[in-house]
Amino acid sequence: MILYLSRIHFPVTTLGPGRRIGLWFQGCSIRCKGCVSADTWGTGKGGVSINEIMAAIDPWLDEADGITISGGEPFDQPEALINLLAEIRSKTNKDILVYSGHPFEKIAPLVDQCKGTIDALISDPYEENASQTLALRGSDNQRLHCLTPLGETRFRQFDRTLKLSDKTFDIMFEEEGAIWLAGIPRRDDMRRLKTVLAKEGHIAVTTQDERSARGRTYDNPYS
Ligand code: SF4
Known part of the structure; x- marks a missing residue:
């Protein structure tokens, strides 16, 4: 089975407890205003088999404290997600x-099909104007x-x-x-980062800048 993936990385320390394996799905139909992961919106790129993903993460499974799956939108590829979760669960506890x-209520039937393989889920779209006070959440x-x-x-x-x-x-x-960031930026973090880098003579361009400059969805350069 083919799954469209943006990135795999280890260790990730900002998306859950400990040193984690991070898997970012490619493709997101939700398109929240202010999303900092616009490079993961486009569909049909980064196709890999679940066997290839398992081979890539296998060397890290013993050392990792957990696995975080993000995106993009994992539930936009429900069958591939369910299969990947089952494979990961068969290899590690x-x-x-x-x-x-997606709102939890919308994906609840799919979450049911993942019973025993998802230990924790963070649901609902990023809301640009909502407050940002909660751990592990962008809004x-x-x-x-x-x-x-x-x-x-x-x-x-x-x-x-x-x-x-x-x-x-x-x-x-x-x-x-290229440099990329994993985690949940606070509002204005990217602007502050650009200001700091500009003082050192560097220009930082984010996927949001690329998108507005081109007037279309940003194409992932890594796929
Ligand atoms: S915040 Fe997540 S769900 Fe919203 S558009 Fe970005 S990748 Fe998609």
Whole structure:
């Protein structure tokens, strides 16, 4: 089965407890205003088999504290998501956190089909004008669901407001020189980052800038 994937990375430390394997799906039909992951919106790119994904994450499974699946929108590829989750669960008992921009009520039947494979789910779209005070969430309308006993143990602790000690970003450097960020930026973080870099003579362009400059959906350069 083919799954459209934007990125895989290890370790990610900002999207759940510990050092985690991060998997970002490619393709998102929700298109929230202000989304910082516009490079993951386009569909039909980054096709890989589930076997290839499992081979890629296999060397990290022992060391990882958990797995986070984000996007893009994982539930836009429901069959592939269900199959991937089953494969991951067959290989590890580490916790699995999934992000979705759909309201929980809309995806509840699919979540039911993932029973026992999703330990925690964060649902609902990013709302640009909502407050940003909650751990692991980009806007306060988003809800945390602990779906298994492991999910309760690992994620109930995040049903709280943000602390100063919560990390915001993991910064990744790609071989060809591109830099990307994993995590949940606060409003204005990108503007502050650009200001800091500009003082050092660097120009930072985000996917949001690319999108408005081109007047169309940003094409993922990594696919
Ligand atoms: S669901 Fe996530 S990836 Fe999709 S537009 Fe909203 S914030 Fe962006």
